[in-house]
Structures are given as C-alpha cells and as structure tokens.
Amino acid sequence: MPAGPLIGISTYEEPGVRWGVWRLDAALLPAGYPRLVRRAGGLVAMLPPDVPEHAAEMVARLDGLVIAGGPDVEPVRYGADPGPRTGPPARARDAWELALIGAALDGGVPLLGICRGMQLLNVALGGTLVQHIDGHAEAPGTFGRHPVKPVPGTRYAAAVPEETSVPAYHHQAVDRLGDGLVPSAYAADGTIEAIELPSGVWTLGVQWHPEMAADLRVMRALVVSATQ
Numbered sequence: 001m002p003a004g005p006l007i008g009i010s011t012y013e014e015p016g017v018r019w020g021v022w023r024l025d026a027a028l029l030p031a032g033y034p035r036l037v038r039r040a041g042g043l044v045a046m047l048p049p050d051v052p053e054h055a056a057e058m059v060a061r062l063d064g065l066v067i068a069g070g071p072d073v074e075p076v077r078y079g080a081d082p083g084p085r086t087g088p089p090a091r092a093r094d095a096w097e098l099a100l101i102g103a104a105l106d107g108g109v110p111l112l113g114i115c116r117g118m119q120l121l122n123v124a125l126g127g128t129l130v131q132h133i134d135g136h137a138e139a140p141g142t143f144g145r146h147p148v149k150p151v152p153g154t155r156y157a158a159a160v161p162e163e164t165s166v167p168a169y170h171h172q173a174v175d176r177l178g179d180g181l182v183p184s185a186y187a188a189d190g191t192i193e194a195i196e197l198p199s200g201v202w203t204l205g206v207q208w209h210p211e212m213a214a215d216l217r218v219m220r221a222l223v224v225s226a227t228q
Helices: 032-039 052-060 091-107 116-124 155-159 217-226
Strands: 006-010 012-019 022-028 043-047 064-067 111-114 144-150 164-168 182-187 192-196 203-206
Touching: 006 032, 006 091, 006 217, 012 091, 032 043, 032 217, 052 091, 064 091, 064 116, 064 217, 091 111, 091 116, 111 116, 111 217, 116 192, 116 203, 144 192, 155 182, 155 192, 155 203, 155 217, 203 217
Parallel strands: 006 043, 006 064, 064 111, 111 203
Antiparallel strands: 012 022, 144 164, 144 182, 182 192, 192 203
16 A cells, blocks of 8 residues: 655653653653554654754655644743743743744645644744633543534534534633634634634644544544645
C-alpha cells in the first residue's frame, strides 16, 4: 500500500521522566496521538521543541501538522494578566508551537489544533481566552464526555455532521475569536468547541481530545487535506 501523508505532531519536554531503570529528561507525547494519525491513514513525525527559527524549515517538510494538547497558554500572549486558576507558563513550548502554527498558515500546510492547540491557534491569530470555566474537566487525569453540536456549513460539519459525545479535559476556552476564525461547534453551555478558517488551507481547532476516542473523522479530514 502507498505511504500516507507525513503528519507532524508537536511534543513537549518533561524533566525526570521514569521508565525502566532510567530517570531522564524526555520529549513526550501521549501515544493516542500517533495511533490516531496512523489509523486515519497518515505517517507520523514527532516534533520535539526547538528554537522558533527552525519552525518554517520543519513545517516545509510536512504534509500536515497537529498541535497537541497540554498546559495553559501564558496569558501575556494575548495581553492579559494570569488569573488565579491559570497554570504555570510553558514559555518555550508556547514560542515553538506559535512558530509552527505561523509556518503552517504561511506555508499552506493543513493544521489541526487539539485542546491547547485550538486555544493557541486562536491566540496566534490575535484572539483571547477565558482563563477558567467549570464543567469541562473531570477529576485530574480523567477525561469526561459531553456533546458538541456542529455549525452547519463549516469544515467541521462536513466531517462530522451530527451532534456527538466527545472526550474532554480543559478549563479554558476561546473568548474573542482570532482574525478570520469562525466557530464550527458548540457545547450545550455555549462554549465554543471548534474553530476554523472557512477558506484557504484546511485549518481546524477542536477543544476536545479525538485521540482518546474511536472516531477517526476529524483526523481523517486532516489526512485527506494533507494529500491534496
């Protein structure tokens, strides 16, 4: 069978990770991400943090890009002071992933942002975030589920036309939309659950974690776009 498109997924660095007899710094990515890409028909390239100046060269070698979930975006990135419930900054990761997003948008590379990745896409295009909401995260380390409803006529609705139950774990959300972005799915409480660029290169952000579910349609839409 022919190889699928090469999909890069951002990873993150963690100090003192333990496996076997080792305790070392590591570049990490939950295995659900590459598994989902492979099941959707893509090849996987894991992208450890690097200097932002290397982002354009890195993205130019990819057919598609996924910005993975993770910690809160530092509020200074969207002109705000940190709230009492906002987590500690991940400045190196913010800088690297913002550079990846910018390179994908400039280079016409299809892009999927997942959870933090969706929030960072919004910030990259000049949007802001709500720093804390209730009801979208279970106990620490546990994914909850809730329904999301697509907006008819959007790219997301073309991939997933019906209301679906999705795995989620987040306490922040989109506030003011970034330039050119439109909402493409909502939760029952009105929280924006997906955003996208309605024209040009395929660009979508989802607030939930498709890598924690069996539904391939969002990732398959990225993989199909990456083959065109």
